[in-house]
Amino acid sequence: MNIVTRNKVSRISISLPETLLDQFDNMVCERGFESRSQAMAEMINNQLADHQQEMGEKVMAGTINLVYDHSVPGLQSRLNHLQHIYIDEIISSLNINLVQMQTLQVVLVQGPARKLKMIADKMISCKGVLSGRLLMSTAIIPPIHPLSE
Structure with a gap:
């Protein structure tokens, strides 16, 4: 039996200016993300990779x-x-x-x-x-x- 392990998912809330949210929704649609959450997770992963790159020894x-x-x-x-x-x-x-x-x-x-x-x-x-x-x-x-x- 193939067991797939998933990371625990936590729900967060963020506040954005309306114009920024409109631009974000357009990007989510244009890039074909399934949801805002998927797009945010990808953006956060990219930022974490950039941060770790700056840290040097990872x-x-x-x-x-x-x-x-x-x-x-x-x-x-x-x-x-x-x-x-x-x-x-x-x-x-x-x-x-x-x-x-x-x-x-x-x-x-x-x-x-x-x-x-x-x-x-x-x-x-x-x-x-x-x-x-x-x-x-x-x-x-x-x-x-x-x-x-």
């Missing part, structure tokens, strides 16, 4: 999303080199060729939030990277291989 999982010009000499080599330097934090990466000599690279990462931010900053600041963003979650990835300590 282990988090996430992605570094880069769009870069792959015609820039040495850029792909520099990005690969960074992935090798931080092999403990970088789980995997995926490259997708885009138009106009651009590549989208999604790098799956896990580790202390402060270190993931530092890695992302090093990648994003490489000459030829057009845009980049680190997205983190409070959830973590199970160990891929149980290395002995």
Whole structure:
């Protein structure tokens, strides 16, 4: 028998200016949330992840999303080199060729939030990277291989 455990749900009440509530209801509808509660929970989870990211040492999982010009000499080599330097934090990466000599690279990462931010900053600041963003979650990835300590 498959037992699903659910978190206990608590009811809260908030007061909002009417115009803010109207904007919130429009967003709930446009994004397809089932309820205001679902939308609020998602927003609170995002804020908690941002807060924990700022705290620094909490282990988090996430992605570094880069769009870069792959015609820039040495850029792909520099990005690969960074992935090798931080092999403990970088789980995997995926490259997708885009138009106009651009590549989208999604790098799956896990580790202390402060270190993931530092890695992302090093990648994003490489000459030829057009845009980049680190997205983190409070959830973590199970160990891929149980290395002995």
